[in-house]
Amino acid sequence: MTVSDDVKPAPSAKRRKFLVVADGTAESEIAIHFASLRAQHTNGVVTLLAILAPPDTAGHWLGVQNIMREEARSEAEAVLHKLAAHVNEYAGIIPELVIREGRIADELLKFIDEDRDIAILVLAAGTEKEGPGPLVSLTAGGGFRIPVTVVPGNLTDDDIHALA
Numbered sequence: 001m002t003v004s005d006d007v008k009p010a011p012s013a014k015r016r017k018f019l020v021v022a023d024g025t026a027e028s029e030i031a032i033h034f035a036s037l038r039a040q041h042t043n044g045v046v047t048l049l050a051i052l053a054p055p056d057t058a059g060h061w062l063g064v065q066n067i068m069r070e071e072a073r074s075e076a077e078a079v080l081h082k083l084a085a086h087v088n089e090y091a092g093i094i095p096e097l098v099i100r101e102g103r104i105a106d107e108l109l110k111f112i113d114e115d116r117d118i119a120i121l122v123l124a125a126g127t128e129k130e131g132p133g134p135l136v137s138l139t140a141g142g143g144f145r146i147p148v149t150v151v152p153g154n155l156t157d158d159d160i161h162a163l164a
Helices: 026-041 062-091 104-114 134-140 157-163
Strands: 017-021 045-052 096-101 118-124 148-151
Touching: 017 026, 017 104, 026 045, 026 062, 026 118, 026 148, 026 157, 045 062, 045 104, 062 096, 096 104, 104 118, 104 134
Parallel strands: 017 045, 017 118, 045 096, 118 148
Antiparallel strands: none
């Protein structure tokens, strides 16, 4: 299982992909669980996308910036591999792992546009009083070429199994 910056699937490997933004939150874990089961039931693939914020470079030397970038990438890789094990546990699927750097909205839209096999974006809504979360709010405005499934963030494992 490898982490890539660019996705170039083989022409004959076109399969329906369920994209989940893997940010380590409880909500992303629920989205991963749901997407894994949906992919399993539809012979699909799960793609886990981690988006790194660019390091704050104000006043830093290039060497410090590079170290910060490498540390952030290593941490993202560790989180992705942990979440990939969950996908495999839930559905017996080895997910595709991707890391991007930039503004989350820009990178998410760009990634969806670049990988034409992505069929659906799966998010889970936050359960806090602050609202559903920034990604769910982002999708409310539209602008996506694919459907977006928003899973309630308070679903139990049994609920997810019944729905997926």
